[in-house]
Amino acid sequence: xxxIDEHALDDLARGAAILGTGGGGHPYIGMLLAKQAxxxxxPVELVQVxxxxxxxxxxxxxxxxxxxxxxxxxxxxxxxVNAFEALARYRGHVATHTCPAExxxxxxxxxxxxxARKRVPVVDADFMGRAFPExxxxxxxMYGISATPMAMADDKGNSVILETxxxxxxxxxxxxxxIEMGCASMIALYSLSGAQLKKCGVRGTVSxxxxxxxxxxxxxxxxxxxxxxxxxxxxxxxxFEGKAVDVDRRTESxxxxxxxxxxxxxxxxxxRLLLDAxxxxxxxxxxxxxxxxxxxxxxxxxSETGEAVLTEEIRYGFRVVVLAAPCDARWRTDAGLExxxxxxxxxxxxxxxxxxxxxxxxxxRMR
Amino acid sequence: xxxIDEHALDDLARGAAILGTGGGGHPYIGMLLAKQAxxxxxPVELVQVxxxxxxxxxxxxxxxxxxxxxxxxxxxxxxxVNAFEALARYRGHVATHTCPAExxxxxxxxxxxxxARKRVPVVDADFMGRAFPExxxxxxxMYGISATPMAMADDKGNSVILETxxxxxxxxxxxxxxIEMGCASMIALYSLSGAQLKKCGVRGTVSxxxxxxxxxxxxxxxxxxxxxxxxxxxxxxxxFEGKAVDVDRRTESxxxxxxxxxxxxxxxxxxRLLLDAxxxxxxxxxxxxxxxxxxxxxxxxxSETGEAVLTEEIRYGFRVVVLAAPCDARWRTDAGLExxxxxxxxxxxxxxxxxxxxxxxxxxRMR
Numbered sequence: 001x002x003x004i005d006e007h008a009l010d011d012l013a014r015g016a017a018i019l020g021t022g023g024g025g026h027p028y029i030g031m032l033l034a035k036q037a038x039x040x041x042x043p044v045e046l047v048q049v050x051x052x053x054x055x056x057x058x059x060x061x062x063x064x065x066x067x068x069x070x071x072x073x074x075x076x077x078x079x080x081v082n083a084f085e086a087l088a089r090y091r092g093h094v095a096t097h098t099c100p101a102e103x104x105x106x107x108x109x110x111x112x113x114x115x116a117r118k119r120v121p122v123v124d125a126d127f128m129g130r131a132f133p134e135x136x137x138x139x140x141x142m143y144g145i146s147a148t149p150m151a152m153a154d155d156k157g158n159s160v161i162l163e164t165x166x167x168x169x170x171x172x173x174x175x176x177x178x179i180e181m182g183c184a185s186m187i188a189l190y191s192l193s194g195a196q197l198k199k200c201g202v203r204g205t206v207s208x209x210x211x212x213x214x215x216x217x218x219x220x221x222x223x224x225x226x227x228x229x230x231x232x233x234x235x236x237x238x239x240f241e242g243k244a245v246d247v248d249r250r251t252e253s254x255x256x257x258x259x260x261x262x263x264x265x266x267x268x269x270x271x272r273l274l275l276d277a278x279x280x281x282x283x284x285x286x287x288x289x290x291x292x293x294x295x296x297x298x299x300x301x302x303s304e305t306g307e308a309v310l311t312e313e314i315r316y317g318f319r320v321v322v323l324a325a326p327c328d329a330r331w332r333t334d335a336g337l338e339x340x341x342x343x344x345x346x347x348x349x350x351x352x353x354x355x356x357x358x359x360x361x362x363x364x365r366m367r
Numbered sequence: 368x369x370x371i372d373e374h375a376l377d378d379l380a381r382g383a384a385i386l387g388t389g390g391g392g393h394p395y396i397g398m399l400l401a402k403q404a405x406x407x408x409x410p411v412e413l414v415q416v417x418x419x420x421x422x423x424x425x426x427x428x429x430x431x432x433x434x435x436x437x438x439x440x441x442x443x444x445x446x447x448v449n450a451f452e453a454l455a456r457y458r459g460h461v462a463t464h465t466c467p468a469e470x471x472x473x474x475x476x477x478x479x480x481x482x483a484r485k486r487v488p489v490v491d492a493d494f495m496g497r498a499f500p501e502x503x504x505x506x507x508x509m510y511g512i513s514a515t516p517m518a519m520a521d522d523k524g525n526s527v528i529l530e531t532x533x534x535x536x537x538x539x540x541x542x543x544x545x546i547e548m549g550c551a552s553m554i555a556l557y558s559l560s561g562a563q564l565k566k567c568g569v570r571g572t573v574s575x576x577x578x579x580x581x582x583x584x585x586x587x588x589x590x591x592x593x594x595x596x597x598x599x600x601x602x603x604x605x606x607f608e609g610k611a612v613d614v615d616r617r618t619e620s621x622x623x624x625x626x627x628x629x630x631x632x633x634x635x636x637x638x639r640l641l642l643d644a645x646x647x648x649x650x651x652x653x654x655x656x657x658x659x660x661x662x663x664x665x666x667x668x669x670s671e672t673g674e675a676v677l678t679e680e681i682r683y684g685f686r687v688v689v690l691a692a693p694c695d696a697r698w699r700t701d702a703g704l705e706x707x708x709x710x711x712x713x714x715x716x717x718x719x720x721x722x723x724x725x726x727x728x729x730x731x732r733m734r
Contacts, residue, residue, distance in 0.1 A: 157532035158530070158532065161457075162526075163526045165525065169523065173547050180539055
């Protein structure tokens, strides 16, 4: 049995920032909330998907809204429990477990607040294997599983139960309610039976975050190569290293867009990488050639520390390594690409898996 | 026992337009929906407040949104039943009755759709005694009774259950959801016990609408004075008669605002009346002097037919009589004026009851 104590949350948060692919909100606030809950109520049990009874009721909890708001208006933790309980009550069952809806960013940590307070285990799985900006961009959607009933709660005492005919409608209506709630809400949705979670969960992503966080910490302490360790752990591909020389940030239709130019150093001297972001890193273009796109994971790390650099924090002068890693295989199917392919983010690009792109680049070099 | 059949709906709709004080949406679509439901399922029983058991569960149903949208996107009637049933299910009780939340406009008719389909009686009461544009402007708010739980449904299959800490929050969140649902939703809210309704209902307003509608029809048929009959029935005061000479309509923060100038005829020759509207008629100013304001009922009738003229339909050349009638006494208390006094509509005016204003005017004339 794995338990997550207060101490283990540091590695988990560090790893979740990496799987956040630049977005998902900084895990810092989620980590503080989870630490406090564990300090008060005790460590949380982490269970594997295969250990679940088929009739378990797993109720994921998360924050919805603008991560910048969470930093200004810190939840007290009770809102997550309210959403969790409201959803279970509405379904007329007792929730036996919780789990993250997304492995990356702040929402990798929020379920630990509920788990500690309600003494339920966290399942080692999520519905993305990374972070995505919209509610319907989750594996259950591909299996025709509804995001609703969904519960929402805010700090003022408002709560909502939603039922929608599609997960795209869930996103639309929940987004507008979140904005009215002050751009931040605590939500519970995609409540699944154990049997459903076995089918559509992305497995082992909580452990993966913990492992990534530990690797970075240990490699750095040993003066070895934290970045290389992350690349290996994710079967990733190193795309670039260099210095951020231009950052163009703008807010468009509720999303944080950014275009970043990085001038190469070391083996990439005289090259330039352009990163495009909408909350998360979406595409990387090196010297006019696309070298990676969503739904593959594009990750930007501090060259020295190996810590993730978020789209909202990168600035002129940051020295970074950019890498890409394969997404969960289901995102590469037609159904997956229809939900979270490059065109879903306004990029007029066909998706090519990162392994194939890396292969092409290697061959081009040899010619 | 009073029953409302298909035929009786004509008078009810005509009277509800009068109590709508210019707003509340034209009852026409509501009347068509109610007629169809009664034709298919039979007449509806109308019961008096005193006949209710204290533990009856009364679930009012209504439309929320822009009346102009209802005309383009006509509900099929099932949405009202969905909201009605969702709310009763959420409360864990069987709804025994329905009633209008507002006596004026389209929502005077919508409960008859639910009543006919679900075979439940309509209670002869509402929560305004007129029409108002916002959800919290209801008598239960004065008694500290929550508008929530509230159910909302749309034509696409979305449904929502809301719980809010105040009725002002109900309005805010439900409004934003309604906009996302396409500017029209079908709602059930202010579900009250029989005991609660006895305390805070405005009694007899369904019968009053029917009576007003019948009076106008009969007086007109007998070539008598339909306008005078309405003034008498409402203990009202005739403020003006004349011809609309200027209409300035604009949409501001989701409300239909209008300023109308009427040049006097007959006893009001050489006078001018200015009417100000935000959905409903809000104030009347005659030759620079305020002669009536909300929450009293300001009503504009066609001089010939006695039919109500709505703020959205008045045009240059309309010949009208403007009258004012006293609102339910509770709107005149501090709590009532805080909720629906002139300042709630952006008018920098103190409320003076219409009887006192009429008295002042009469005295001024005698001097």
